[in-house]
Amino acid sequence: MFIQLMNSLALGMNLFIIAVGLTLIFGVLRVINFAHGSFFMIGAYVLYSVVKRTGDTALGFWGGIVVAMLVLGFIAWLVERFLLRRLYDKEHLLQLVFTFALVLIVGDLVKIIWGPLQHSISYPPGFGGATDLGISRYPTYMLFLILSGPVIAVSLWLILEKTRWGRIIRAARLDRQMLSALGVNVKAVYSAVFVAGAMLAGLGGALAAPRLAVEPGMDALIIIDCFIVVIVGGLGSLWGSFFGAIILGVATIFGTLIFGEWEIVIVYILMVAVLLWRPWGLLGRIEEDRH
Amino acid sequence: MILNVENTSRSFSGFLALDNVNLQVAEGEMHALIGPNGAGKTTLFNVISGLISADTGTVSFKDRELSRMKPHQIVEVGIARSFQRVNVFPRNTAFENVQVAFIARNREHFKIFAAAYGKYTQEIMELLILVGMADDASTPAGELAHGKQKQLELAVALAANPALLLLDEPTAGMSIAETMSSIELIRDIVKGRNLTLLFTEHDMTVVFEIADRVSVLHHGQIIATGDGETVRNDPEVRRVYLGTEESES
Amino acid sequence: MRPRGGVQWTLFGLFLVALVPVVGERYYVDLTTQILIYALFALSLNILVGYCGNLSFGHAAFFAIGGYACVILTTTYEVTLIISLGLSVLISAVAAAAIGYVCVRLAAMHFAMLTLAFSMLVWSIAIKWTPVTGGDDGFVGATLPDLISNPVSFFYFALLIFSTGLILLRVICTSTFGRAMIAIRENETRATFMGMDVRKIRLQAFTIAGAFAGLAGALLGLYNRGMYPESAFWTESGQVLIMVLLGGMHSFIGPVLGAAALYILETMINQYTEYWQIVLGVILLGVVLIAPDGLAGLLSGFRKRKDDSVTGVDSE
Structure with missing residues (x-):
């Protein structure tokens, strides 16, 4: 039971790191980024490449995570600066198909670069074993995943609440025209948010790599999990995706325990139930996002 | 009374846009709603037409309570509206x-x-x-x-x-010539079709030219209602519109 | 405002398509059949996206529901083909009405996400309800009446269903209800203050779109002699949106062009490379950034710049 609870949290916190990037991008740019799962996948693959070259060293693993984030930051910057930027004031359909096109491109590129086969990454040195938590022993890496979630959540929250950048980002969510009138470089804000969101996806992908198989197609499933998290939590809400991720983690692990293979159906029913009760998600704000 | 707004209030995150408004519009009259910017005119229109709901009070039309109706149902009972900012397809x-x-x-x-x-x-x-x-x-x-x-x-x-026409600034953005011809057109149509008109207007010449009665909204409150002459001479209205000048004297 | 000579061109187009089995090999017959099925699916989605302005990202749900319903009815319950088809459409419509009832409360991206969520619910049921749907492996071995069991006769059957769907959808889009949908797309507030119950109109559009998607799905099930859960997966909803966009959502016939373009491109590119998706992705980027009105937009652009197809009212 305790193990299951911990597993739920580990899964949930990993999902949170990925989903929070998605929600951040939506909150500011008003774009649903289907390529977020692709960013996640790139993160995992980049880490794999780095670790393959360096061997199973601590530096290789942690350095690889940094490299993964930097690569994604750069890719996201290119995408935002030269392509996505032209679509902000266009129809939602165009934005949606744009990000979907990225999914297709990245999906094939990954196959071209890394091949169609499955790869795996071992836990970083020092994290392979289990830690005695008093009640039970628990895998150290999973424990690290559980702790990473709140750390990221609180850091993001501090950045959003306490820094000048955070204030600008929060203002951009409310009224981009006003912000522009106040002399803020809104374009740069959007760029930065998209890059930050993609880096979070890359971080999430790299951190997830040791617990999953790194393979083509991992993007299509994770993106749906992210959508569930942000829909349940409320699109655009930081803490919404935090709690949404925990709920999905618990529903997945305990759903499997109780309902067996029907778990996946239960997860979707749960999501629909939340939306019937609160159409804008648990912490989402009621808003008319039609323009 | 074809339209009866009673004790209606509405606030937006603490700001009281409508403060216990009472407004009666008689059948067949041309009733102007005037007041400085931000007085709550458009909010009142939005409440009557069902776009937003009031916090308290009732709005009735031909003795039918509107507060619970959806906007499209309000159109069905006979109230049509225009918008201050042009709103077409x-x-x-x-x-x-x-x-x-x-x-x-x-x-x-x-x-x-x-x-x-x-x-x-x-x-x-x-x-x-x-x-x-x-x-x-x-x-x-x-x-x-x-x-x-x-x-x-x-x-x-x-x-x-419609039986009741709500026109929000029907002449906004028009030239003087356009304003005059447009307002005459509106008068002819309203009288010719036996409609009732409630309108907001910034041009006071227009208001006093065509309105049978005028209500003045200020800080969300109706401070005066009556024919053009009465309203023009109302001390409260003079104070609001003419400001300090009047209060000093 | 007059509908231009779209009717003649459409009939001519259908006539040309009907000639495919006469002049073409089996391969082209199959390709055209698939295009017809997906064209109908894309047309149904365009009711929502192009006419009503509601971006659904879960339209595959009704495609799959129709498909599963049809193959299960004809095979498991041995219901006659015509009745199965009718029931599949009905079941899809009922599902769409139920799901739509919840979804139309939301606007724009929230609506898109919620439809996506429901389609994934349908997908998850399709892969787990093994006794009925065949689960992960899909429902295989559907039986077909002899009359349509060879590729050419099936082709004409598909063409008949497609033409019926096309005409019905055309009638619906040019009806007073069609005008109401466009009004909502253009300006929801104004439509409301004309006395329209916007939610009900959106729900009706959603239901109709679901019904026709179900019809297309039923055809696919019969064509493949089986149904697979991938048909409900979100990428399938993405693919049909691509067809709508490629063809042009502000045109009635656009989605048909889009479906044809997508299939023909795929066939052509697959001859050169196995990485068809990357090519498609690049093409899509081009369309989105350069020609957002799709093929129909390009075509009408040649005829007349800024013609009335922009209104979406009476373009062919």
Whole structure:
């Protein structure tokens, strides 16, 4: 039971790191980024490449995570600066198909670069074993995943609440025209948010790599999990995706325990139930996002 | 009284936009609602037409309570409105704009096998001629001059066959000449069709020219109601409009 | 405002398509059949996206529901083909009405996400309800009446269903209800204050779109002699949106062109490379950034710049 609870949290916190990037991008740019799962996948693959070259060293693993984030930051910057930027004031359909096109491109590129086969990454040195938590022993890496979630959540929250950048980002969510009138470089804000969101996806992908198989197609499933998290939590809400991720983690692990293979159906029913009760998600704000 | 607004209040995150408003509009009259910017005129229109709900109070029309009705139901009982900022279907022609209004009025917007082409041509052209837009029928609404778009809005509102017309700044953005001809048109239509009119207007010449009665809204409160003369001489109104000058004397 | 000579061109187009089995090999017959099925699916989605302005990202749900319903009815319950088809459409419509009832409360991206969520619910049921749907492996071995069991006769059967769907959808789009949908797309507030119950109209559009998607799905099930859960997966909803966009959503016939373009491109590119998706992705980027009105937009652009297809009212 305790193990299951911990597993739920580990899964949930990993999902949170990925989903929070998605929600951040939506909150500011008003774009649903289907390529977020692709960013996640790139993160995992980049880490794999780095670790393959360096061997199973601590530096290789942690350095690889940094490299993964930097690569994604750069890719996201290119995408935002030269392509996505032209679509902000266009129809939602165009934005949606744009990000979907990225999914297709990245999906094939990954196959071209890394091949169609499955790869795996071992836990970083020092994290392979289990830690005695008093009640039970628990895998150290999973424990690290559980702790990473709140750390990221609180850091993001501090950045959003306490820094000048955070204030600008929060203002951009409310009224981009006003912000522009106040002399803020809104374009740069959007760029930065998209890059930050993609880096979070890359971080999430790299951190997830040791617990999953790194393979083509991992993007299509994770993106749906992210959508569930942000829909349940409320699109655009930081803490919404935090709690949404925990709920999905618990529903997945305990759903499997109780309902067996029907778990996946239960997860979707749960999501629909939340939306019937609160159409804008648990912490989402009621808003008319039609323009 | 055809329209009866009683003790209606509405606040937006602490700001009291309507403060215990009472407003009666008699059948057949042309009633102007005036007041400085931000006085709550548009909010009151939005409450009457059901776009937003009031926190307290009641709004009734021909003795029917409106507060629980959805906007489209309020249109059905006979209240049509225009908007302060032009609100048309910009990519559709003037003809099509009015046609949709006729379709809605005749409850045909759910009919999937009733061909729309050519429907209500005669009625639509009559209305367009009435508002002086016969030549603009096939122009996309978004390409019409501002004044014409306002006229189109009037035609669209009339197509709903209302008993009460709510016009929010019908002459906003018009030149003086346009304003005068437009206001005469509105008067002719309202009187000719036995409609009741409640309108907001910034141009006081227009207000005192055509309104049977005037209500003054200030900080969300009705501070005076009466015919033009009474309102013009009301000390409270003078203080609000003329400000310090009056209070010093 | 007059509908231009679209009717003649459409009939001519259908006539040309009917000639495919006469002049073409089996391969082209199959390709055209698939295009017809997906064209109908894309047309149904365009009711929502192009006409009503509601971006659904879960339209595959009704495609799959129709498909599963049809193959299960004809095979498991041995219901006659015509009745199965009718029931599949009905079941899809009922599902769409139920799901739509919840979804139309939301606007724009929230609506898109919620439809996506429901389609994934349908997908998850399709892969787990093994006794009925065949689960992960899909429902295989559907039986077909002899009359349509060879590729050419099936082709004409598909063409008949497609043409019927096309005409019905055309009638619906040019009806007073069609005008109401466009009004909502253009300006929801104004439509409301004309006395329209916007939610009900959106729900009706959603239901109709679901019904026709179900019809297309039923055809696919019969064509493949089986149904697979991938048909409900979100990428399938993405693919049909691509067809709508490629063809042009502000045109009635656009989605048909889009479906044809997508299939023909795929066939052509697959001859050169196995990485068809990357090519498609690049093409899509081009369309989105350069020609957002799709093929129909390009075509009408040649005829007349800024013609009335922009209004979406009466373009062919």
